[in-house]
Amino acid sequence: MSGLKSKEIRLASRPSGTPVPENFELAEIDVPAIGDGQILIRNHWMSVDPYMRGRMMDVQSYVPPFQIGEALSGGAIGEVVDSNNPDVPVGTWLNHMNGWREYAISDGSFDQKIDPSLAPPEAFLGVLGMPGLTAYAGLLRIGELKQGDNVFVTAASGAVGSVVCQIAKAKGCYVAGSAGSDEKCDWLKNEAGVDAVINYKNCKTQQDLEAAMAAACPKGIDVYFENVGGDHLISALNLMNPFGRMPLCGMISRYNDTAPQPGPWNLILAVGKSLKMQGFIVSNHLDMAEDFLRDVPAWLAEGKIKRKETIYEGIERAPDAFMGLFSGANFGKMLVKLS
């Protein structure tokens, strides 16, 4: 495999506020020969996810920060093209964490083999991968979903939200959600089977948004799936039913803040309404993967869950794909096709 080149995207500088193209740089390296026990992976797909914004800051969190001048990393799907590891022969398809590059070298130990006959490989970065399990664990375990619950999903057409909506429908719940375009709302209503949708960009004020959410949830909200924060959260606190659950998956409206923004002024409602707000990280719920990989492929096969993906082509476009997460350019799972 000598003479092979691999393009990769490196962190050029840490974003201040919304990421800009200058925070990224494209580089090309010579792919080295693999060592004992190592494998060479040709990446076909890579994932961009909102949590990566946190890793671009130089702070300790549940994942270590990216380093300036080094290639970024993240979920990817690839095929083994060279192998010194008999457990991972050439031709094996892997779901692994060495994305943002065309070729990756690994010892295979933390890579997950996938069966591309089950679903297209890119599905393992979305519905059948980390975003899907995030939706599954967040809704069922953290959200303690019960049949008949009234569910409100923010960023409902996103990688996680779109799966949350469809799992809740498969479980016999009333589901409403908000998204940022009429096209997304139409898909949620007509394809994902969501009962009521809101294009939040038509809501000028928090009061407008709350009125729209109240109309979409005439029986209040039992489970509020939080991906965005801000006015959505204030409105939800006002509309929650007693004993409501609020899985906190993310707050994308806050990720690019350069100064502290006020939290919800009405958080005190959590006391009188006995609300539970609970943050979670999917990696702490991997024990649910077995149930997840039983349920979700079945729902996919039955048409109860539909895949929705936005695909950018070529590693050069990976920064655009990532930046697009914060402007709502993604519709369903945002992916970059590398080959």
Added chain:
Amino acid sequence: MSGLKSKEIRLASRPSGTPVPENFELAEIDVPAIGDGQILIRNHWMSVDPYMRGRMMDVQSYVPPFQIGEALSGGAIGEVVDSNNPDVPVGTWLNHMNGWREYAISDGSFDQKIDPSLAPPEAFLGVLGMPGLTAYAGLLRIGELKQGDNVFVTAASGAVGSVVCQIAKAKGCYVAGSAGSDEKCDWLKNEAGVDAVINYKNCKTQQDLEAAMAAACPKGIDVYFENVGGDHLISALNLMNPFGRMPLCGMISRYNDTAPQPGPWNLILAVGKSLKMQGFIVSNHLDMAEDFLRDVPAWLAEGKIKRKETIYEGIERAPDAFMGLFSGANFGKMLVKLS
């Protein structure tokens, strides 16, 4: 019993912001003769509690609002002095909800008989009553207390907080707390056995408070028992350990707000740290009363829990006692002695 007079405190007007004396009026009524099945109770003790502030506003909540011109109500301990109900004979001691008056008439059906040989009757308004059960349910069920947890208690010398501190110590935890005077802090340290205390009035800024809390909790916070809100909550979010639990019992710093105050700007930390913030109301946890009445009297007898009460004498002082809750005049349980 003809010719008997009963003084009572009525709601004269709804408070705007901090309650003032003009919101209350003292009245005296002729005690009517009791009807079939009724009992007449001479109240010896009554309770003032922060939750009553909410009932003074004309909004629906988990308890209905007080009405202007009518006597207030709340927890009280009294002795039956006249009875047309053979189940509740003269001489019975009752814990009931017709406080803010010297005499109460009832059919006895919702009143709880107490055994004054177990503890002084007023203890059933504090450690052995609603505040005690609030502490017990909030810490053990909502807070999911585990041995060795690092616990931080706000309003630690209050009716609920003082019991939370002592239950956590009885359960083998490290306990720190904040209170509003050196005298309260001394009691917490020397009598209640709290490991580290903060007089929050010495902290000029949120940053000061957070530094003091960090010093008091060198291993971070696993359970934060929330009675106050505001800067304490912001600081706690910064100091919580992963998988921390935050029972939300009340936010007394917010009860007299006349305009919305910003919520915690750092609420987003709940995602990455997998925090659980959960509001609760003691009346939804009455199923724990049996365990509570097994454990807490035993801890009292063993000296693991000490009672602390602030007593105002005479029904005329009940408004002062209530208003004192918001200026920190209470040290332990605030009580009014009526006879």
